[in-house]
Amino acid sequence: MSKPVKGSERSATGRAPVVVVAGGGTAGHIEPALALADAVRRLRPDAEVVALGTERGLETKLVPERGYRLELIPPVPMPRKPSAELLRLPLKVRDSVRRTRAVLDRVQADVVVGFGGYVALPAYLAARGRTPIVVHEANKSAGLANKVGARFAARVAVAVPGTPLPKAEVVGIPLRRSITTLDRQALRAEARKHFDLDPDAQTLLVFGGSQGAQSINTAVSGAAKELADAGVGVLHAHGPSKTLVVQEFPGPAYVPVPYLERMDLAYAAADAVVCRSGAMTVAEVSSVGLPAVFVPLPHGNGEQASNAQPAVDAGAALLVPDAELTAQKVAELVVPLVADPERVARMSSAAVGLGHREADEALARIVLEAARG
Template sequence: MSEPIRVILAGGGTAGHTSPLIATAEQLTAAGPVEILCIGTPKGLETRVIPDAGLSLALIPPVPLPRKPSGDLIALPLRLRTAVREAKALLREHRAQVVAGFGGYVSLPVYLAARAEKIPLVIHEGNVVAGLANKVGARFADAVVTSFPDTALPRARQLGLPVRAAIAGLDRDSRRAEARAHFSLPGEGHVVLVSGGSQGARSLNAATAAAIDRLLADGISILHVVGPANLTEDVVPRENVATAAVYRPVGYVDDMAQAYSAADVM
């Protein structure tokens, strides 16, 4: 049996970084012997979703990258030096042969550690507009791949967005009744799923709020993932008695396969 490839996967903060990381880990595991260590920070979504996916997770201090003068900018050199030192130690301890990064506050220290340790670095950018950590890392990465064709990163190739097996192979019809019951949605009628990502999106939330009455009057129910910080006291479930359509706001959805199964369109 061949020796396993020793891989570091770095990314976190939001589902936009953790979901493709977990999907990549699934594909690597399916492809052959591999030992994966994920690196995140204590403040991100990764502290929950990565262990829940059965993956090993190590933590280093977050390094926010301010875009204008602030206290974070003054503290940046020391924070970065500390985080890079801890990332180097993890790469050495894991005896990493390749590092793949997906963005977020954890990524830049890991990218710099990989460069210092002369370990091949692959960066995946999942957004149309690249994050600052990936913009910096792309300058010296061995390979850069993107989800979208127009993402402006040097030497980038469009690969697409890694998708978890539970989503790619989802049988929505067989799960629909259970999924709708889980979200307290009607068993019959159409359901629209609205999601602006794990943190929500203000413009999308505002547009949805303006359309609630009209959609419910037309018999269309809404499952709205508003983002944890946006689930305030005035964002409440609603129902149109005449059509039985409902509005169900939630802060965050752990199992997006269940949300997709409940909906007819997103």
């Protein structure tokens, strides 16, 4: 049970602390920031938490839904290749930093917590030398923004050992309490009714991140007959900007949805999952004890494969490269897994102990200490 921080332990200004979190863009950046925000409010109910974001990110929806104040700043996306956009980058950075600094001054920020991405970089530069900075890196391979922020941060928190950032402290990834306290068995009946799934069939959960993944959509829907023949039901989040047409076969329901508003119920409804292996996804799937078939994003620096490896090594997950994921692969690898309750149980047990269930409050204490300093 969490213990509130004593009221006498206030910010350096002598008032209740104001914590600014910078984690916009994708759910992988936003959700840890919001999990931290929730933990800060549990430990210090009088604290104010303000989120930084941009008008085009998921934060415009997710942050207000969770009850937090959102301040919008200009994004600073980093071009992947030399281009005219790269030449304009210094001016964009300067403008974004200026406007971010105005936000920090207006809200009287006592600490800035960044989770990487194009919202974190201007936040770090705006806070440098003025407001204490705490960096959280979810991946073993740190992104550019966090590499910059870590150079002048008061504290640096990381999800896994071996992350090459200075002064790194391993805390894990902050997760929502609705995930870390989830009782899948107790919620199973309610969850399957919520999604109109077969109440008794082995069930596969499929998703490809907040925007969906076309390769996963095509491969799993292409194996709909094999899944139905094996008595496996499917809950498939295909992405709000994508469509999914699935041929119907006799057997448990195959339920396509654009987006999963209630991930806790989705996890509770499932016996196994096929998904990407972003750091946040791996942490949540492992926390709830779901056997997984991880399909790493084929772009970037290979961090998604690295994220999945501990679960694979523990026997809690399988890893399939994106280029190898086909309907035939799903039929040969995924269907036998989900249809085997004993194997599902063994893999679920193997997930126990992976991750850090108290990462949210561990990071919140680091942040509140930095605010006092």
